[in-house]
Amino acid sequence: MSAVPEYLPFRCCMCPNINKPAALICPGIPGSLHPDEEPCRFVKIYEDGRGWRYFVRSQVGLHSYRTFYLKAGQLGNGRSYKTLPWQGSFDKAQADLNALAARKHWKEVTN
Structure with a gap:
């Protein structure tokens, strides 16, 4: 089994930062698997x-x-x-x- 990459190949479909280049922090999405602020795994x-x-x-x-x-x-x-x-x-x-x-x-x- 291969290791999980350190990045995502695309943004989360619910990401509020779509096409925001400086958004290195995901603000979190209430009710999702990542409701809290965390570093973006795409940018x-x-x-x-x-x-x-x-x-x-x-x-x-x-x-x-x-x-x-x-x-x-x-x-x-x-x-x-x-x-x-x-x-x-x-x-x-x-x-x-x-x-x-x-x-x-x-x-x-x-x-």
């Missing part, structure tokens, strides 16, 4: 072995999203990770990043 930032961080953000002024990266500790918007496509929603782009991070064994950034 993640990752770091590779070289110290580069990967995250999803929108293209300035447009409603399209993609993975970007920059060296940990650097300031700025980062560079576009061109291997992954532009998506029409934050959630689709985050799902792309989560799958890539799982394949490449990147670590989740928790701070």
Whole structure:
């Protein structure tokens, strides 16, 4: 049996944070399996072995999203990770990043 991934491949169907990029905390859903506030298991930032961080953000002024990266500790918007496509929603782009991070064994950034 394989281990449960540290992330979800998609948001919970009842998630109140649909397409909210900065929502790293799930506020909890009364009456569901997770009624209390807890860290989101879908929205993640990752770091590779070289110290580069990967995250999803929108293209300035447009409603399209993609993975970007920059060296940990650097300031700025980062560079576009061109291997992954532009998506029409934050959630689709985050799902792309989560799958890539799982394949490449990147670590989740928790701070």
